[in-house]
Amino acid sequence: MDAEVAVIGIGTIGSMTMWQLARRGVKVIGFEQFGTGHDRSAAGGESRIFRTAYLEGSEYVPMLHESRRQWQELEAETGYSLLNLNGGLMIGDPESETIRNVMKSIELHNLEHEYLDYEEAQKRYPQHKLLPGEVMVLDKQAGFIRPEFAVVSAVQRSEALGAVIHRYTQVESMEQDGDGVRIRANGKEYKVGQVVITTGPWTKKLLPEQGSPLVTRRLVMSFFATTKPDMYTPDKFPIFIRRSKGFDISGKPTLEGTMVKVMLNQGYDVVDDPDNLNRTIALKDLNEISDAVRELLPDLIPDPIRLNAYMDAYSPDEHAIIGRLPDMPRAVVLYGFSGHGFKLAPVMGKIAADLVVDGSTPFSIEPFSPERIRSGR
Ligand SMILES: Cc1cc2nc3c(=O)[nH]c(=O)nc-3n(C[C@H](O)[C@H](O)[C@H](O)COP(=O)(O)OP(=O)(O)OC[C@H]3O[C@@H](n4cnc5c(N)ncnc54)[C@H](O)[C@@H]3O)c2cc1C
Numbered sequence: 422m423d424a425e426v427a428v429i430g431i432g433t434i435g436s437m438t439m440w441q442l443a444r445r446g447v448k449v450i451g452f453e454q455f456g457t458g459h460d461r462s463a464a465g466g467e468s469r470i471f472r473t474a475y476l477e478g479s480e481y482v483p484m485l486h487e488s489r490r491q492w493q494e495l496e497a498e499t500g501y502s503l504l505n506l507n508g509g510l511m512i513g514d515p516e517s518e519t520i521r522n523v524m525k526s527i528e529l530h531n532l533e534h535e536y537l538d539y540e541e542a543q544k545r546y547p548q549h550k551l552l553p554g555e556v557m558v559l560d561k562q563a564g565f566i567r568p569e570f571a572v573v574s575a576v577q578r579s580e581a582l583g584a585v586i587h588r589y590t591q592v593e594s595m596e597q598d599g600d601g602v603r604i605r606a607n608g609k610e611y612k613v614g615q616v617v618i619t620t621g622p623w624t625k626k627l628l629p630e631q632g633s634p635l636v637t638r639r640l641v642m643s644f645f646a647t648t649k650p651d652m653y654t655p656d657k658f659p660i661f662i663r664r665s666k667g668f669d670i671s672g673k674p675t676l677e678g679t680m681v682k683v684m685l686n687q688g689y690d691v692v693d694d695p696d697n698l699n700r701t702i703a704l705k706d707l708n709e710i711s712d713a714v715r716e717l718l719p720d721l722i723p724d725p726i727r728l729n730a731y732m733d734a735y736s737p738d739e740h741a742i743i744g745r746l747p748d749m750p751r752a753v754v755l756y757g758f759s760g761h762g763f764k765l766a767p768v769m770g771k772i773a774a775d776l777v778v779d780g781s782t783p784f785s786i787e788p789f790s791p792e793r794i795r796s797g798r
Contacts, residue, residue: 424450426777427604427613429592431457433464433763434755435619436575437770443582445774452606454591458573463621463733465569466642468673469763470660472509473562474532476522477761482530484768484784491767499574508659509563512549515556519664523558533561548652550719552665565660565673568763592627602751617773618754622695622734631746634794635734635757638689641702643710644680644727649720653681668713681721685710692732702728735759743789753777754791
């Protein structure tokens with residue numbers, strides 16, 4: 422046996438899985454087709470939002486609490502700053518689904534927050550042009566993570582703990598074989614006890630059948646200059662998610678200080694082949710985001726000055742697929758994070774390690790089972 426466990430795909434989730442396995446003393450090897458910390462798929466672009474008052478479902482909240490603790494443990498183990506909890510604003514009509522779902526998470530889990538009515542919100546955060554009656558909910562356990570650095574930090578830490586990573590090594594195939602799994606990568610064969618598959622947008626290539634329900638989408642990040650840089654520093658400008666006037670956008674302050682990053686959370690193009698992600702941004706993408714900025718963020722200059730394209734794998738219900746593969750019980754999969762998986766990465770690594778080492782996890786992962794997709798649940 423080359424190792425007890427192999428992790429395939431050392432991106433967002435894979436790097437955290439390596440770290441979580443290595444810190445439990447498991448003999449683990451990893452395979453990454455590019456270098457570690459690359460920006461050719463789902464990680465990259467300086468920042469990712471962390472939120473706790475989750476509009477996608479209150480069942481995420483216990484995992485998010487643990488994820489925050491795990492981000493902080495990774496910071497403590499490496500001495501690096503990865504997570505900045507500068508707060509998060511959810512902005513919209515008080516009766517909208519967004520605000521109602523956020524408030525549901527807050528009430529069910531008693532989360533630290535502030536509810537700002539229209540007048541108070543306008544006064545506290547004039548960077549946002551509100552529509553009459555709109556409110557803000559300030560999630561105190563929200564902020565942003567540094568994605569490339571997070572992956573690199575988890576990789577470094579896992580290597581310091583004894584893990585081995587094969588970089589620029591693409592896994593071509595794998596099959597269950599008696600007491601383990603045989604892996605073929607860059608023409609060489611390896612045998613391990615179990616595998617964790619965290620291949621993100623490439624899952625369909627490695628597992629054509631199991632990955633077939635996934636759709637890869639291209640997400641564009643836009644950076645805008647501001648006429649008032651002092652108003653957009655992390656201490657004054659929390660991350661935000663906003664659904665107003667038909668726009669669905671999110672944004673963050675930038676670390677370099679003169680720009681604000683804004684993203685459309687809708688209308689993503691499908692990526693047919695992750696090896697050919699189109700990194701050229703079409704004018705039509707600029708018009709929509711520029712309109713959103715013009716309408717909702719008046720101190721930003723609505724011509725984007727930096728644009729980057731990334732991609733993520735989406736499942737049919739936009740919740741990740743996590744668990745053992747029914748037809749390959751020595752494989753644990755974690756993919757299909759559907760545009761919101763970064764914040765969860767360390768707890769996902771922990772769940773993967775639980776499944777591999779203990780055979781089960783105390784986290785409620787039944788709603789994420791691979792079977793739900795097959796049975797159309
Ligand atoms: C622009 C953008 C903004 C986002 N914003 C947020 C946000 O604010 N907050 C948030 O929580 N989430 C956000 N997300 C979502 C989040 O970034 C993703 O859900 C998460 O990064 C997915 O991680 P992953 O490990 O599944 O994929 P990846 O990070 O892409 O990792 C997959 C890895 O597997 C490797 N690989 C694939 N196949 C093979 C193979 N055969 N052999 C070897 N290696 C292989 C790839 O090279 C890659 O490194 C955003 C996503 C994008 C694209």
